[in-house]
Amino acid sequence: MFKADNQIVGLEIGTSKVCAIIGRMDKDGRLSIAGIGQSVSRGVRKGEIIDKDLAIVDVRNALTEAEEKWDCEIDSLYLGVTGQHIKSMNNKGAHTILSKDKIIRQSDLTAVLRNAQVVSLESGRTIIHSLRQNYFIDGRGGITHPVDLTGSRLEVGVHIIHGQTPRIELPKLIIEKLQLNIDGIVFNGLASSLAVLTEEQMQQGVLLIDFGAGTIEYVVFIDGVVYFSGVIAVGGDHITNDLALGLKISLGQAEQLKIKLCTDARCDNIFDPSNKALLAEIEGLENINIDNVIQIIAARIIETFKIIEKEISKECLLEYLGAGIVLCGGSARIPGIAKLASHVFKLPATLARISSIESIDSRLDKYEFATALGLVKFGAMQKSVSVSNKNPTILKKVLNVFKFGGKNE
Amino acid sequence: MNNSRSESLIVNIQNKIISRAVTFKLIGVGSAGSKVVDLYDKLFRPGFDAFAADTDLQILKSLSNADRIHVGMSVTRGLDTGCDIKLGREIAEKENSKFSEICGQADFVICVSALGGGTGGGMTPFLVECAHKAGAKVVVFAITPFGFEGERRLRNARLAYEQLKESADLLVLISNEVMVEDLGVGNGMPYVFDEINHIIVNGIAGIMSIAQSEGIIRVGFGELLQLLQSKHSDGCLMFASASGENRIEKVLNRIVASQLFARNSLSELIDSVLISLTATDTISSRELENLINNLKIRVPQAEFLLNVKIGHDLKTELAASIITVYNKLKSRSKVFGRSELLSNIFFPEPCSKVFGQGSADDQGAAIPEALIPPPPELSADEIKSLVNKKGKVFVAAKKMIQPELGIQIIPKGRFQNTEPTIYNGEDLDVPTFMRKGVPLN
Numbered sequence: 001m002f003k004a005d006n007q008i009v010g011l012e013i014g015t016s017k018v019c020a021i022i023g024r025m026d027k028d029g030r031l032s033i034a035g036i037g038q039s040v041s042r043g044v045r046k047g048e049i050i051d052k053d054l055a056i057v058d059v060r061n062a063l064t065e066a067e068e069k070w071d072c073e074i075d076s077l078y079l080g081v082t083g084q085h086i087k088s089m090n091n092k093g094a095h096t097i098l099s100k101d102k103i104i105r106q107s108d109l110t111a112v113l114r115n116a117q118v119v120s121l122e123s124g125r126t127i128i129h130s131l132r133q134n135y136f137i138d139g140r141g142g143i144t145h146p147v148d149l150t151g152s153r154l155e156v157g158v159h160i161i162h163g164q165t166p167r168i169e170l171p172k173l174i175i176e177k178l179q180l181n182i183d184g185i186v187f188n189g190l191a192s193s194l195a196v197l198t199e200e201q202m203q204q205g206v207l208l209i210d211f212g213a214g215t216i217e218y219v220v221f222i223d224g225v226v227y228f229s230g231v232i233a234v235g236g237d238h239i240t241n242d243l244a245l246g247l248k249i250s251l252g253q254a255e256q257l258k259i260k261l262c263t264d265a266r267c268d269n270i271f272d273p274s275n276k277a278l279l280a281e282i283e284g285l286e287n288i289n290i291d292n293v294i295q296i297i298a299a300r301i302i303e304t305f306k307i308i309e310k311e312i313s314k315e316c317l318l319e320y321l322g323a324g325i326v327l328c329g330g331s332a333r334i335p336g337i338a339k340l341a342s343h344v345f346k347l348p349a350t351l352a353r354i355s356s357i358e359s360i361d362s363r364l365d366k367y368e369f370a371t372a373l374g375l376v377k378f379g380a381m382q383k384s385v386s387v388s389n390k391n392p393t394i395l396k397k398v399l400n401v402f403k404f405g406g407k408n409e
Numbered sequence: 410m411n412n413s414r415s416e417s418l419i420v421n422i423q424n425k426i427i428s429r430a431v432t433f434k435l436i437g438v439g440s441a442g443s444k445v446v447d448l449y450d451k452l453f454r455p456g457f458d459a460f461a462a463d464t465d466l467q468i469l470k471s472l473s474n475a476d477r478i479h480v481g482m483s484v485t486r487g488l489d490t491g492c493d494i495k496l497g498r499e500i501a502e503k504e505n506s507k508f509s510e511i512c513g514q515a516d517f518v519i520c521v522s523a524l525g526g527g528t529g530g531g532m533t534p535f536l537v538e539c540a541h542k543a544g545a546k547v548v549v550f551a552i553t554p555f556g557f558e559g560e561r562r563l564r565n566a567r568l569a570y571e572q573l574k575e576s577a578d579l580l581v582l583i584s585n586e587v588m589v590e591d592l593g594v595g596n597g598m599p600y601v602f603d604e605i606n607h608i609i610v611n612g613i614a615g616i617m618s619i620a621q622s623e624g625i626i627r628v629g630f631g632e633l634l635q636l637l638q639s640k641h642s643d644g645c646l647m648f649a650s651a652s653g654e655n656r657i658e659k660v661l662n663r664i665v666a667s668q669l670f671a672r673n674s675l676s677e678l679i680d681s682v683l684i685s686l687t688a689t690d691t692i693s694s695r696e697l698e699n700l701i702n703n704l705k706i707r708v709p710q711a712e713f714l715l716n717v718k719i720g721h722d723l724k725t726e727l728a729a730s731i732i733t734v735y736n737k738l739k740s741r742s743k744v745f746g747r748s749e750l751l752s753n754i755f756f757p758e759p760c761s762k763v764f765g766q767g768s769a770d771d772q773g774a775a776i777p778e779a780l781i782p783p784p785p786e787l788s789a790d791e792i793k794s795l796v797n798k799k800g801k802v803f804v805a806a807k808k809m810i811q812p813e814l815g816i817q818i819i820p821k822g823r824f825q826n827t828e829p830t831i832y833n834g835e836d837l838d839v840p841t842f843m844r845k846g847v848p849l850n
Binding site: 240241295 | 840842
């Protein structure tokens with residue numbers, strides 16, 4: 001076993017699985033995925049740890065599998081966090097250019113970013129990310145690089161993602177208990193978006209929905225920056241629970257039923273009435289009322305999408321989503337979910353592909369690995385930023401794509 | 410001398426009796442209510458005042474029997490209120506003197522109105538208040554609109570219902586939707602409306618027959634009042650008539666098949682059943698026993714009040730008006746939505762949205778402030794006397810019914826003991842199909 005200097009590990013402690021992915025960066029800064037370790041998650045509900053001991057065992061299993069399979073040693077990792085305690089807000093900071101020539105310098109940028117990050121949060125909350133948005137010079141918006149431009153007033157928006165401190169500290173404690181270091185804490189929704197969204201989609205405006213087992217994270221990118229994000233503590237587990245209660249079967253049977261529906265290759269849209277006969281032929285579903293199954297699943301998914309739509313509409317961002325909706329997470333496997341999303345949002349919806357990592361095994365190019373892969377991607381970007389202190393061109397390249405600010409920059 | 414003394418005594422006693430005679434008033438509010446009252450006046454020629462109050466002159470002109478009271482001339486210029494319940498209430502408040510005059514001296518007021526319109530929905534609650542001020546017991550026959558008549562009418566009806574159920578002594582709901590189902594969905598609308606009007610008229614006649622102690626088997630007026638002592642009950646009206654040998658079976662079948670009786674969940678809540686029969690003189694005690702026993706099997710918990718009147722000029726041999734009275738407290742103590750059962754039946758789909766059972770947008774919709782009756786205006790002397798009567802002020806509060814909140818047991822499966830996911834007051838851990846009422850096969 002060896003520990004490579006260029007090794008990046010992303011760990012997602014999810015509701016259904018714990019997933020550790022190991023990535024490596026070559027000399028040119030290109031990221032490749034070395035391996036994966038997985039374990040069933042037993043101590044997590046709705047994205048948050050409810051049984052610390054079980055969670056420690058599951059995390060250890062996943063990390064050990066990754067280490068053994070890929071013959072490496074993990075001593076630090078990027079950790080994904082989620083849960084319904086996570087909230088977001090937009091804030092704005094302003095700075096007056098005092099120099100006589102009115103030319104904006106790097107020091108002005110630092111000052112305006114510092115001002116933008118001054119927010120008043122409730123006690124017991126911690127900022128996870130403060131993501132820089134575009135600059136305004138004398139009220140003129142859409143400026144991405146204000147250095148060397150002239151103006152008397154510089155403003156910048158930041159998107160702040162924050163959560164309850166004890167609930168963020170808990171997964172950190174588990175990692176520390178395993179004698180590992182934490183390179184960074186990342187919001188799962190942001191990680192997923194880094195893994196699956198292309199630069200064009202972010203520029204055009206896109207909504208990413210990570211439909212996981214316990215939670216749904218959503219992130220809105222407009223003009224290449226994050227404008228909105230949030231978490232709903234509803235996921236695939238709720239669909240299973242609804243099926244169990246609706247059809248009066250056990251949770252295990254309901255989960256099996258859901259998996260059978262999701263994995264049957266013959267049907268690409270379970271919500272299409274014309275496919276009813278196909279669904280009835282699936283093994284194990286003969287004695288189940290397919291109409292009820294579809295109605296229960298559709299009711300839950302539509303409701304969830306409507307909640308997200310309502311939240312985004314409140315911020316008047318729907319009309320800016322030129323690239324539509326991208327779906328990832330384990331529940332994105334439900335055949336026809338993209339069509340339902342398209343129907344609710346009245347926007348084009350597609351299923352995610354891992355687009356941001358150049359070389360990836362087809363086994364890893366799956367919706368449910370988006371968060372863990374995104375964590376690796378996030379780590380790679382962090383490393384690029386630190387390398388870029390020596391090589392400014394790389395910094396420029398990274399900042400053109402993702403603008404991170406605040407603690408995690 | 411002695412003779413003249415005894416004559417004067419008799420006269421005095423008669424005068425006393427006359428002075429103690431119960432005064433009945435029948436008031437129809439709005440166009441539908443006015444038409445019903447007019448029909449009642451035409452068919453039964455009652456010996457008491459029957460009024461039709463409306464803002465619409467055209468409607469009043471079309472009536473020929475009831476005493477017509479035109480209200481709100483300065484506001485609507487003889488037209489309707491345009492389904493504006495607020496306007497209806499304002500007009501009623503302006504015409505306070507007219508309503509007080511109608512209700513004055515009354516002991517028993519029957520009010521008929523359709524709650525969906527602005528006049529019926531807005532004026533009826535005010536009229537009930539006026540009648541109460543005059544010391545009368547009030548029975549309201551309230552017609553609720555069809556679902557397809559639109560959300561506005563249903564909202565009006567629901568608002569008026571919320572006010573009436575707290576103020577009327579007995580609120581008899583007549584749902585157009587339920588009536589149509591009972592009468593047969595395929596029937597033409599004029600026939601349906603005609604039938605509904607006849608059912609209401611017969612229901613009123615049934616109540617009046619009891620109140621006027623006309624029966625050979627009587628429910629006395631006192632007994633009726635005792636039934637209303639449990640104040641603010643909801644009731645539903647049914648009517649059935651038949652002739653021939655199996656007339657009791659026919660009437661019974663029709664009652665039992667009625668939507669309001671057929672639903673077990675509803676029939677469990679019935680507290681009293683008021684049966685007013687009008688029959689030809691061929692009716693036998695065995696037939697009556699048969700009818701009551703058959704009904705008792707279906708609602709064993711209910712108290713039955715039977716009034717039988719012999720009518721010689723009946724079209725059918727047997728006509729039964731049945732009012733099922735639901736005990737509100739009992740219905741509230743039932744679990745999982747029973748408390749809303751009645752109102753859900755009478756106010757179908759669109760209305761439930763308004764009151765927070767539908768989409769998240771509508772959560773927390775409340776009765777507009779303007780529709781909540783203002784506190785009574787008291788003169789300085791009245792306030793002074795109320796303050797001095799400290800002990801008595803609380804007497805009224807004692808009579809108030811403390812509502813019992815229903816305990817809702819909603820299954821959450823694996824999320825029973827986890828932190829709930831609440832969005833806009835809705836618990837998202839409860840299956841969506843249950844919360845949204847998605848029907849499953």
